[in-house]
Amino acid sequence: MWRDALLVAGKDLRIELRSRVALWQVLPVAVLFLVLYAFALGPVRSTLASAAPGLFWLAVLFSTVLATQRSFAIESGEGTRDGLRASGIDPAGVFLGKAAAVAAELAVLQVVLWVAMSLLFGVHVHTVWLAVVASVLATIGLAAAGTLYGALSAGLRVRETLLPLLVLPVLAPVLLAASRAWAGALSGPLSDGVSWLRVLGPFAAAYVVVGIVLYGPLLEAG
């Protein structure tokens, strides 16, 4: 399973580096999202700073949908989806590999978004470890849930519109918990921020386990 996961993740990331869809489309959309919100909220720094964690994770959330759609678009080429099934790769390995590739893209995106937000909103992280742990857990949860629901909608003609409809409500707990944890890491009470890790951790673990178990049947059904 782990060997297959590495193989699939390496393949997806290599394709992404070559096509540069994440670089030229997903990343600019996420940054644009922040800029537009900054315009909408006005120039008052305190307003921007208080909204910053929520906006940051909202941008990451929408980017997750785009990155997941792209991950499955790779397999929608002529025969490639069948090729993946026919290859004999462990479906759990496919799930972990695709989720890991999406997670790696989201991690890079978060670094860039964080720099953009620091410049635009003038906010700084006071408790770095909390922000990092929250990001890692949230990213695993987003990538795992996104990949699972991506597989669910991959075989359908309406997948582009169906995926956000399916996945955004499911990811709402991550948005809430990651935003609160980051609020704690930025300026709020540390204990409040830490307590939200108790939502992010189980969410990530649950979707990784569910994905490992259910990805095979979903791939067959698609």
Added chain:
Amino acid sequence: MDPVVRLRGAVALIGRFPALSGADLAVLPGEVVSVVGANGAGKTTLLRVLAGLTPVRSGEAVVLGVDLRQDAPAVRRRVGLLGHAPSLYDELTARENVSFALRAAGLGTERVERSLARVGIGGRLASTRAGALSAGQRRRVALATLVGRAPELWLLDEPHASLDTGARDLVADLITEATAQGAAVVFTSHEPEAALAMSDRQADMAGGRVTELRPGARGPRLTTVEGDSHVA
């Protein structure tokens, strides 16, 4: 001799449409069977069923000793399917595509160069992205993955499509080499006479069934599969 393929009354659906509606077919090790018929006769579905990609709803379907109704995924690593559309990633090079397919099958990458060379994809072409290759070259790369994997059952969906004369000879040579190593080959074709010349037997399909089996030009022989006599 146990058959590589044994279908009896196999039914498979595409959506709600019965693309296979009671197909019967037996294929022995080392045998080449061509499948001909009009569009929509069920040829491609037959290959997908044998590859374990399309589920069998009823009837008997055993490939390489594995009951497809029980455990279709178990047969996939032992079967090689060249689909109508080669399963290649456009952004990866020919070499990377073959390497991925071999590693996915649990094989080492030492066969990559040899496989590519065998199908005439070498040098600069091997380092060219699949998306930049012609349809015929893409088909050659897909064939290279089969050469590298050396499956026990080759399933070729219109293997001559998009290929020039030289590549058609290559397909014939690869089939000969595969069967010499004991593999069986089932391929579909829209050219019955040319296919007959490459086959031990030829199956006519219509309406999702095998309607006729005739001896091919590779040389008829009489075989017995679990009590059923087949002219092969």
